Amino acid sequence: MEVNITINGSEHASDVEPRTLLVDHIRRTVGLTGTHVGCDTTSCGACTVLMDGTPVKACTVLAAQADGSEVTTVEGLKGADGLHPIQSAFTDDHGLQCGFCTPGMMLVGASLIAENPDPSDDEVRWAISGNLCRCTGYINIVKAIQTAAARVAESSNGS
Amino acid sequence: MFPSRFDLVVAQTVAEAVEAKVDAGEGGRFLAGGQSLIPMMKMRVAFPETLIDINRIAGLDAIERSNGHLQVGALVRHADVVASDATFGAVAAAAPWVADPLVRNRGTMCGSVAHCDPEGDWNSVLLATGAEVIAQGPSGERSISIADFVDGAFTSTLGEDELVVGLRIPVPSGRSGGAYLKLERKIGDYATVAVASHLELDDSGAIAAAGLALTSVNPINTKVADAEALLVGQQPSEELFAEAAELAAAAAEPRDDVRGTAAWKRQVVRTYTKRGLAAAAQQAEGS
Numbered sequence: 456m457e458v459n460i461t462i463n464g465s466e467h468a469s470d471v472e473p474r475t476l477l478v479d480h481i482r483r484t485v486g487l488t489g490t491h492v493g494c495d496t497t498s499c500g501a502c503t504v505l506m507d508g509t510p511v512k513a514c515t516v517l518a519a520q521a522d523g524s525e526v527t528t529v530e531g532l533k534g535a536d537g538l539h540p541i542q543s544a545f546t547d548d549h550g551l552q553c554g555f556c557t558p559g560m561m562l563v564g565a566s567l568i569a570e571n572p573d574p575s576d577d578e579v580r581w582a583i584s585g586n587l588c589r590c591t592g593y594i595n596i597v598k599a600i601q602t603a604a605a606r607v608a609e610s611s612n613g614s
Numbered sequence: 615m616f617p618s619r620f621d622l623v624v625a626q627t628v629a630e631a632v633e634a635k636v637d638a639g640e641g642g643r644f645l646a647g648g649q650s651l652i653p654m655m656k657m658r659v660a661f662p663e664t665l666i667d668i669n670r671i672a673g674l675d676a677i678e679r680s681n682g683h684l685q686v687g688a689l690v691r692h693a694d695v696v697a698s699d700a701t702f703g704a705v706a707a708a709a710p711w712v713a714d715p716l717v718r719n720r721g722t723m724c725g726s727v728a729h730c731d732p733e734g735d736w737n738s739v740l741l742a743t744g745a746e747v748i749a750q751g752p753s754g755e756r757s758i759s760i761a762d763f764v765d766g767a768f769t770s771t772l773g774e775d776e777l778v779v780g781l782r783i784p785v786p787s788g789r790s791g792g793a794y795l796k797l798e799r800k801i802g803d804y805a806t807v808a809v810a811s812h813l814e815l816d817d818s819g820a821i822a823a824a825g826l827a828l829t830s831v832n833p834i835n836t837k838v839a840d841a842e843a844l845l846v847g848q849q850p851s852e853e854l855f856a857e858a859a860e861l862a863a864a865a866a867e868p869r870d871d872v873r874g875t876a877a878w879k880r881q882v883v884r885t886y887t888k889r890g891l892a893a894a895a896q897q898a899e900g901s
Contacts, residue, residue, distance in 0.1 A: 456622065473622035473665065476652075495615050497653050498802060500716055509693075509719045515652045516720065519622055520645075520669060563716070584801035585714030 458522040462487065463531030471518045478502040478513035480521075481528060489529040489558050493587070500586030503559030504528050510559075510566050512585070529558035532565060540610075541565045541603040550599030552590035559586045564600035572608045574601065617655035623666045628750055628779055631668050636752055636775045638664035644777055645669070646688060649713065649721035650729050674779065677701075684783040692718035692726070702785060703792025703897065704810045704825075708739045711794060714802035727763075728778045730770045730834075733804035737764050737835040739794060742810040742825030745783040751776040767833045788822065789815040791897025793890040796829070797882055799873060805830040806873040807882040809862070811890035813850070815898045821845045826858065826887065831866035831879055838865045841887070850895035852888075859887035 459468045462485055469484050481490050481504065493501030495514050502513040505527040532539040541561045544550065551557040560583060567574055567582040574582070579597045588596060623638075625631035635642045641663030645651060654660035668674070674687040677698045684700055695701060695709040696718065712718055712726070712735050726736045727747060740747075740760040747763045749756055751773050758771060765771050772778065796808035812825035824845035826838040841861040848854050868879035 472619070474617045474619060474655075476616055476656075479616065495656070497649060497717060500714075503716060510716050511720050512716050514656075515649055515717075517622075517645075517648070517652070517667075519624070520648070520667065582715060585716035 456519060458518055460518070460521050460523075461525045463527060469518075473517065473519055475518040476514055477504070477506075477516040477518045477521050477526070480518035481513060481526070487528050487530050491555055491558060493555065498587065499556070500559040500563070500583075501556055503562050503586060505562055505566060508566065508569075510563050527562065529561060532561060539565060539603075540606045541568070541600065544599040544603035544606065545596075548595050548599040548602050550592070550595045552588075552592050556586055556588045556590075560588065560596050560600075564596075564603060567600065568604040568607055572604055574604055576601075615656040617652070618658060618661045620655075620662050621664045623664060624670055625666055625668055626670055626672075628668075628671060628674075628777060631666050631671065631777055632750060632752055632775060634664065634666045635777065638662075638666065640774065642666055644728075646725040647691060647721035648725075649717045650725070650731065668777065679785060682785055682787065684781075684785055686723050686781040686783070688722060688724040688777070688779050690723050692721050692723060695723055703790055703894065704739045704742055704794050704812050705783060705792070707792060708735050708794035708796075708810065711735060711796045711798075711808075717802065724778045724781060727760075727781065728770060728772060730764055730766070730768050732767050732832065732834050733830045734835070735794065735796065735805065735808060735810075735829055738808060738810040738827035738829040740781065740783065741827035741835055741837040742792070742812040743783050744825060745781055747772075747778055748780040748782060749773070749776040750779045755779070757782065761837060764835055786814045786823070788817075789898045789901045791894040791899075791901060792825075793893040793897070795886040795890045795893075797886070804873075807831055807866075807868070807879050807886060809883060809886040809890045811887070811894045813845070813891065813894040813898050815850075815895075819899070820847060820849050826862060826891070828862060828866055828883060831868040831883055836865055838862045838887075841865075845891075850891075850899075852892070855888045855891040855895075858891060859884045862887040 491501040493499035643662035674689040792812040808829035814823040816822040841858040863884040
């Protein structure tokens with residue numbers, strides 16, 4: 456069946472089998488491999504993408520269900536003027552070790568700070584509670600998301 | 615992992631979805647949030663021949679109060695329930711404990727109810743609050759009380775050609791309170807034990823209506839009818855709640871598993887029933 460999904464601002468029209476999962480479509484058909492497959496059972500959040508701005512587990516959404524929607528993957532975070540604040544904060548605060556969970560963590564973090572400009576520790580931990588980091592680097596992940604929030608708030612106050 | 619092959623029907627109206635189900639027969643399944651069904655299909659536990667996607671149907675995404683009820687449409691996601699101002703008591707208490715934030719963004723309350731997983735949270739809340747399930751079939755709409763709807767593990771009394779289009783949860787008119795206490799090993803895990811409590815008080819402060827239901831301790835979400843009967847007409851007290859907790863513990867037949875021993879889970883039922891009823895009473899007294 457024909458699906459048309461806008462991924463990171465570019466339209467991708469493809470003929471997919473109804474059983475194609477969104478994550479496989481993104482990785483194999485579109486060729487964006489920043490979205491990872493971890494547990495493949497809706498537990499780990501490595502496959503997180505934003506679907507119309509909302510974080511979802513792309514291993515548990517059919518590509519056909521995303522027809523007509525706007526999807527943002529980790530590759531879409533970077534803007535014309537460089538890294539997204541969440542990406543530079545993960546770099547600066549050492550918010551990753553192996554990096555496998557990082558795309559999901561950053562997308563959830565970006566989505567959180569878009570709604571909550573000053574999230575507390577508990578709010579960040581609650582927001583990322585559907586994403587697993589098996590390096591158990593949660594402390595720096597929480598810190599990085601808060602750093603990004605503070606930088607976004609600072610730059611919007613300054614402008 | 616990926617599901618076995620199926621035909622996909624993207625329904626635009628409820629009538630179209632029901633018609634597609636009639637055509638597909640036993641091999642047809644409705645798809646709403648898909649947070650249980652898609653994993654089951656990937657593990658080949660479920661292998662529908664026809665999947666009927668209801669996500670594009672307009673008008674099923676409202677959660678609102680109407681005629682003394684909280685009405686929840688078939689496309690209301692768990693996250694919508696968390697964010698809603700229209701919820702109350704046990705419904706509001708349970709919503710943030712369903713699955714994890716990302717699953718809540720996709721999964722629907724009605725889908726979870728229809729799935730009838732005995733480890734699912736919502737059916738206990740609905741049993742405690744006395745809700746009704748609204749089902750639409752080829753011959754029209756009917757309302758089924760949740761106690762009649764839940765029939766067993768992953769089994770409901772929904773007709774083969776019926777779609778759950780909504781829920782109707784009675785909103786108490788007087789003072790009321792509720793709680794949902796859930797023990798889980800980690801966010802997103804099934805409940806080890808959970809207890810839904812609901813209390814309504816009359817003008818004298820006595821209990822006018824009571825609801826109590828248990829998750830994950832029986833092959834089906836369990837309404838503790840004898841405890842509810844005991845509570846009605848009494849003044850809330852620690853002693854009364856302790857007595858109700860004994861009846862709840864007696865109604866639980868948990869199994870030893872990776873989440874704990876049966877004896878320990880029964881003790882958690884006892885403790886959570888006492889705490890949940892106390893929290894519900896406190897909320898009702900302050901309302």
